[in-house]
Amino acid sequence: MKHIIEKQKYLSLNPTTKEIVAEFQMMNKEEIEEIILATVEAQKEWKKIPAPSRGEALLKIADLLEKRADEWGQLLTTEVGKCIRDGVAEVYRSVSILRFFAGEGYRMTGETIPSKQEGVLAYTKQQPLGTVGVITPWNVPLAIPIWKIAPALVAGNSVVWKPANQSLLISQKLVALFEEAGLPKNLVAMVQAEGPVVGDTFAENENIKAVSFTGSNKTGKIINKLLATRGIRFQAEMGGKNPFIIMADADIEQACKDIVAGGLLDAGQRCTATSRIFVHTSIYPAFREKMLEVLETVKLGPPTEEASIIGPVVDQGQYENIWSYINQAKLDGATLIYGGDEPEEEWAKNGYFIKPKLFDNVSQDMTIAKEEIFGPVLALIQFSDFDECLKQANAIEYGLSSTIYTKDISAAMKYVDEIESGLVHINLPSTYSEPQMPFGGIKSTGIGGFRELGTHAIKFYTEWKTVYVRTK
Numbered sequence: 001m002k003h004i005i006e007k008q009k010y011l012s013l014n015p016t017t018k019e020i021v022a023e024f025q026m027m028n029k030e031e032i033e034e035i036i037l038a039t040v041e042a043q044k045e046w047k048k049i050p051a052p053s054r055g056e057a058l059l060k061i062a063d064l065l066e067k068r069a070d071e072w073g074q075l076l077t078t079e080v081g082k083c084i085r086d087g088v089a090e091v092y093r094s095v096s097i098l099r100f101f102a103g104e105g106y107r108m109t110g111e112t113i114p115s116k117q118e119g120v121l122a123y124t125k126q127q128p129l130g131t132v133g134v135i136t137p138w139n140v141p142l143a144i145p146i147w148k149i150a151p152a153l154v155a156g157n158s159v160v161w162k163p164a165n166q167s168l169l170i171s172q173k174l175v176a177l178f179e180e181a182g183l184p185k186n187l188v189a190m191v192q193a194e195g196p197v198v199g200d201t202f203a204e205n206e207n208i209k210a211v212s213f214t215g216s217n218k219t220g221k222i223i224n225k226l227l228a229t230r231g232i233r234f235q236a237e238m239g240g241k242n243p244f245i246i247m248a249d250a251d252i253e254q255a256c257k258d259i260v261a262g263g264l265l266d267a268g269q270r271c272t273a274t275s276r277i278f279v280h281t282s283i284y285p286a287f288r289e290k291m292l293e294v295l296e297t298v299k300l301g302p303p304t305e306e307a308s309i310i311g312p313v314v315d316q317g318q319y320e321n322i323w324s325y326i327n328q329a330k331l332d333g334a335t336l337i338y339g340g341d342e343p344e345e346e347w348a349k350n351g352y353f354i355k356p357k358l359f360d361n362v363s364q365d366m367t368i369a370k371e372e373i374f375g376p377v378l379a380l381i382q383f384s385d386f387d388e389c390l391k392q393a394n395a396i397e398y399g400l401s402s403t404i405y406t407k408d409i410s411a412a413m414k415y416v417d418e419i420e421s422g423l424v425h426i427n428l429p430s431t432y433s434e435p436q437m438p439f440g441g442i443k444s445t446g447i448g449g450f451r452e453l454g455t456h457a458i459k460f461y462t463e464w465k466t467v468y469v470r471t472k
């Protein structure tokens with residue numbers, strides 16, 4: 001007998017005001033299964049369209065998004081509290097991602113390999129998997145779904161998409177935009193349902209051929225285990241605890257600015273966010289002074305205002321979670337040297353605002369040095385020996401992003417070789433990434449080993465065929 005859960009309503013709230021932005025009726029398992037069937041049907045025609053033409057459909061979506069970048073930016077501000085400049089930047093980033101993947105339609109190549117037999121043609125080709133599941137978080141609610149869905153589509157698949165509940169309105173509008181751009185109905189279908197209901201359905205339903213997920217480590221591991229029973233492909237990006245190393249010869253001012261860019265934009269709610277800052281003892285006093293000075297310029301405020309650099313965190317759950325880490329850090333003996341007071345202005349009364357926090361005297365065994373906080377919280381750790389610093393930077397289960405600030409090319413190259421992370425930055429913020437470059441982590445961040453973005457992304461969504469043809 002099929003498992004049916006009671007229908008529930010989900011209210012999407014504006015994190016700045018707690019006003020209701022939209023109301024959604026959650027789907028049950030049977031409804032999700034119906035959507036999967038409709039999506040399977042849509043793929044049958046889509047896969048016949050040549051890949052370059054499938055890519056052209058993505059260009060139309062890109063054009064529509066670009067034309068309405070401000071409107072979309074405001075939507076991101078309203079539903080997930082992104083500061084308007086970051087919201088609009090995410091729209092333009094999504095446009096670039098779509099254009100990159102549109103071009104991939106022309107690059108869905110195989111190989112022609114010389115046969116040893118006369119009269120035999122030997123070649124390989126890529127084919128779509130069929131229908132795939134995509135599960136996305138709320139923190140990058142436009143760009144992450146697009147960087148999963150675009151390669152899936154250009155490769156000839158259809159998509160059942162489970163967005164985070166906190167960003168359902170954005171997601172619903174994105175699906176509508178796909179249709180406006182001319183994509184067939186149900187080629188990308190959204191399911192609005194509780195995560196575990198979708199996870200179970202994807203795991204059981206044989207029409208789902210692969211699942212791409214971004215979110216917490218805990219949830220990713222649950223889904224990985226569920227999917228393992230059918231042995232289907234799983235692509236995962238499951239968080240980070242990203243180190244930022246400042247060597248004795250570093251440009252301190254640039255490092256401080258990039259700590260803000262990488263650690264505090266989007267209120268630190270990025271898997272690539274700078275979190276643990278290792279500073280060489282010899283420059284520690286100078287760094288500390290500059291960091292405090294730079295933090296004074298970081299304006300916390302309503303995300304609708306152009307001047308705001310940090311807005312609210314996404315919801316009550318996230319707010320409480322971040323505060324539990326801040327309180328734990330104090331209990332563990334770390335010293336709060338910036339952010340001890342919260343905003344008292346009228347705009348802050350209803351929103352989930354947290355002033356950025358800088359902790360000093362953090363040691364590796366403290367919770368804030370080990371667990372992903374996903375908030376505007378930075379931890380300072382001093383080091384005097386580079387090898388020891390690398391050892392500490394690597395002593396966590398995550399391996400997504402990392403950064404070093406130095407002018408010493410040998411130190412930088414040693415760092416590239418030894419740091420355990422999928423994304424490595426030298427004198428750039430930990431969040432820096434471009435669509436044509438692969439994105440993803442190692443260790444428990446990147447179970448499965450499949451990369452997103454770049455030309456690697458398509459590989460997750462295709463099957464290879466090896467073809468032998470008698471030609472004479």
Ligand SMILES: NC(=O)C1=CN([C@@H]2O[C@H](COP(=O)(O)OP(=O)(O)OC[C@H]3O[C@@H](n4cnc5c(N)ncnc54)[C@H](OP(=O)(O)O)[C@@H]3O)[C@@H](O)[C@H]2O)C=CC1
Binds near residue numbers: 138374
């Ligand atoms: N790596 C990253 O980029 C992200 C990391 N996180 C981390 O996770 C913490 C908690 O955030 P949260 O949003 O709860 O993260 P989750 O990992 O729980 O949620 C991410 C997505 O997975 C869905 N989901 C949840 N449970 C299941 C399941 N059993 N099967 C299938 N899908 C599921 C969620 O849906 P639903 O909305 O229904 O719960 C959402 O769409 C954050 O504080 C942060 O540390 C969060 C987001 C992104």
Ligand SMILES: O=C(O)CCC(=O)C(=O)O
Binds near residue numbers: 144272431
């Ligand atoms: O925006 C990025 O590049 C990082 C994506 C991210 O924050 C995430 O996966 O949660």
